Amino acid sequence: MQYQHTPVLPEQLISGMQIKSGGIYLDCTVGGGGHSALILQKFADIKLVAIDHDAMAIAAAQANLSIFGDRIKFWHGNFSQYQPEQKFDGIIADLGVSSAQLDIPERGFSFRDCGDLDMRMDQSQSLTAADIINNFGETELAKIFFELGEERYSYRIARAIANARPLHTTTQLADVIFHAVPRNYRYGRIHPATRVFQALRITVNQELKSLETLLEKSPDWLEAGGKIGIISFHSLEDRIVKHRLKEDDRLRVETKKPIMASESETLTNPRSRSAKLRIATKTSYED
Incomplete structure (x- = not known):
């Protein structure tokens, strides 16, 4: 593309x-x-x-x-x-x-369209967002979501992800996050998966x-x-x-x-x- x-x-x-x-x-x-x-x-x-x-x-x-x-x-x-x-x-x-990068679904940076949980800026590296989502423990996931996404429902989301694994696509992950948070949090200014996706991208690419x-x-x-x-x-x-x-x-x-x-x-x-x-x-x- x-x-x-x-x-x-x-x-x-x-x-x-x-x-x-x-x-x-x-x-x-x-x-x-x-x-x-x-x-x-x-x-x-x-x-x-x-x-x-x-x-x-x-x-x-x-x-x-x-x-x-x-x-x-x-x-x-x-x-x-x-x-x-x-x-x-x-x-x-x-x-x-x-x-x-956001507009190409195959790159996995956005949940607007269905794509693999990739998020690698350098696609020659091995670690992907799918590796993190499917292999990291609940506590480690929650820490990533809280520290790098400033997500207040980090533990709740991490538990839901662990119970839903394996997850392979961006839309699958976004749907799990959407249903993991309280109902009044689902329809805010931004989609409830936004901060988690940011945290995953930062982790995959070691941005900070x-x-x-x-x-x-x-x-x-x-x-x-x-x-x-x-x-x-x-x-x-x-x-x-x-x-x-x-x-x-x-x-x-x-x-x-x-x-x-x-x-x-x-x-x-x-x-x-x-x-x-x-x-x-x-x-x-x-x-």
Whole structure:
């Protein structure tokens, strides 16, 4: 299926990063290449390295960004494992699951349509959401749902899952969760399976651990005066980004409050509603 993705906060990100002529930039989550294209279009002498651990995303970005020729290089893998060969004038990361991944049922990120319980961003890895759901103990499942999904009915849901196993599809799991929670909780602002699916995805892909590693390493990848811009989509990610940027002596935070999508953007791209952008600048301080 075609990989399509609308980048969030595009104008705010490009403006905040203060893209400069002759710069070298790193896109840690290239996806379909939307943000990278905007950076490369700013000046004809800009170069960029694009990373993604989803092979489908890399293939789509290579096709979408082919017009930029050798100005862009690609690296397939988790950004936490990347080892740069040069320093950058700016680093960006658009965290979480993309629109394209959500819209392809076979990937298992959404319960809107029936698909395998997969959720792997890197499909060469072995661990899937089905492995977690069908093999982890009740207590471990409840801990994952509570800590990574902030789900208050975590134990109740974990018990229902254990009693219903084996589960193989996204819709099977969503139905078990729906009937596990109290009736007045089933018809809230979001579907009761939403937080569990978030927690599973984070666990499968070790997203928070990878983010922590990126925030620890990436300031050393920046030139003095270079900027890092991180877009997050839920409170767990944003909390980590906020505190790590603030606590890092190598960085100066430029966004006292996160930059969020305008009303017009949320109307045309509803998934931008929860996006938060934080930006920091590399100071000249060195250990």
